[in-house]
Amino acid sequence: MKIGIIVYSQTGNTYSVVEKVKEELTNKGHEVNINRLEPLNPNDVHPGAKNIKYKNLPELEKYDGYIFASPVQAFSLAAGMESYFDNIENLDNKKTACFLTKGLPFNWTGGTRAMKQLKELAESKNGKVVETGIIKWLSFNRKKQIRNVVKKIGQTF
Numbered sequence: 001m002k003i004g005i006i007v008y009s010q011t012g013n014t015y016s017v018v019e020k021v022k023e024e025l026t027n028k029g030h031e032v033n034i035n036r037l038e039p040l041n042p043n044d045v046h047p048g049a050k051n052i053k054y055k056n057l058p059e060l061e062k063y064d065g066y067i068f069a070s071p072v073q074a075f076s077l078a079a080g081m082e083s084y085f086d087n088i089e090n091l092d093n094k095k096t097a098c099f100l101t102k103g104l105p106f107n108w109t110g111g112t113r114a115m116k117q118l119k120e121l122a123e124s125k126n127g128k129v130v131e132t133g134i135i136k137w138l139s140f141n142r143k144k145q146i147r148n149v150v151k152k153i154g155q156t157f
């Protein structure tokens, strides 16, 4: 399967997980492209920011499945990912996985809310969300959480 990973990552945590997801899926025989969203003007990106312009907009039609990955910011989905969905026309009912990274070690400090937002955005564009995951970066067992998310997303496609 040709899988497109669309990632927004401000400080690199989410991106580092995405690289592991790519490796896992590649080892299973998939063709995987990472598309990192880069805002044209990073100073415009802050919690609640709208209409963010990006340096690059991935061509989504060429993929058979999608993975959206983003940090939680200010108890919500990061604006850098939320605003990107304005640019998507249709995910064509294709298999979609979503995962988040967040700092604080509880899902109620923004994780649950941000995942609901991301899932609803993907579904509003006709994506078939089949797997989700949240990695709490400051937890003692971060590595285990990463392994679990990588594994379950690997099994999804």
Ligand SMILES: Cc1cc2nc3c(=O)[nH]c(=O)nc-3n(C[C@H](O)[C@H](O)[C@H](O)COP(=O)(O)O)c2cc1C
Binding pocket: 008, 009, 010, 011, 012, 013, 014, 015, 070, 071, 072, 073, 074, 075, 076, 101, 102, 103, 104, 105, 109, 110, 111, 137
């Ligand atoms: C502006 C800002 C707001 C944040 N807000 C939250 C939050 O509400 N809850 C949380 O658990 N972590 C929060 N974090 C921590 C990030 O979610 C966490 O460090 C994440 O792994 C960063 O991912 P990245 O390196 O891919 O940008 C925040 C970080 C920043 C920079």
